[in-house]
Amino acid sequence: MDLFYQTCREHGLKITPQREQIYKEICRSAKHPTADQVYRAVKRRISSITLDTVSRTLHLFVKAGLVISVESYGTARRYDPNVQPHHHLHCTECGGIMDFEYRPFDRITAPAQVAGDFEVSRTRVVVSGICANCKKKQKRKVR
């Protein structure tokens, strides 16, 4: 939470109970949640909160670099409190996105002829497939 208070101060963002809970919630969930998922969780603590507040707050957090917006597959925008370089496993069955770290991938760089005039800010490896959980379920169905 220190990072939260510091970043807010640096970017002139007021510290409100709503914002504290939104940041806490996104850190607690390991699931790259959508605005709506964060909204439902925070609403249990602050019952008056609206989805609008959560959405706008998450946009501000992204601008401030406190969280990032990561790739999704047909679902709403998903947020990630892990702003360090890391990579993703994406399950095409359940839609889950899981982090993985593998240092050699952090050094991957697109060559100049590809990047061209593109100003690169982040490079990520995304591995799509079927997670262990969903594979188990599929097998059960087959029997």
Add this chain to the structure above:
Amino acid sequence: MDLFYQTCREHGLKITPQREQIYKEICRSAKHPTADQVYRAVKRRISSITLDTVSRTLHLFVKAGLVISVESYGTARRYDPNVQPHHHLHCTECGGIMDFEYRPFDRITAPAQVAGDFEVSRTRVVVSGICANCKKKQKRKVR
């Protein structure tokens, strides 16, 4: 279009004018369009078509392996007629997704300790940043 007719036959999908136009449109657009974008384009040729038809058709195309569903950033699901290994540039300003090919990236593989029980079907490098076009616009604003 040969691939279209062949894949439809192989998967027992009836060949309808709607499906022909949907596939043609997604091939023509280099922009990884959403169902709604395909719908608007096809509607100019088949004015009675509904978004529902386009949505369901695209799901079927994905199941048949005729197109793939690619990562998006808070927008709706996006489709790609290029099912061969390739990689993406993602502009965080305009939301555009552009293809790039770079053979060395095609060989990237997550190590066993990462993949674990995950059944990998596809590995892609996603480079996020700002495209040449958006950079130009930003500079114009600054002046």
Add this chain to the structure above:
DNA sequence: TGACAATTCAGAGTAGGTCCTATTTACTGG
């Protein structure tokens, strides 16, 4: 402790779908 800009809430509006049902159409095999 104010003053006041920033933030929040409530509610209406919107985008991009999904679901349901009746009608139409593409394929089959006689």
Add this chain to the structure above:
DNA sequence: CCAGTAAATAGGACCTACTCTGAATTGTCA
């Protein structure tokens, strides 16, 4: 080439996840 049948489509209701607007509230700093 035609009829029967299963698949596909159109139209419309419904839904989810935002996004916008305007008024009320609150955090910050002098």
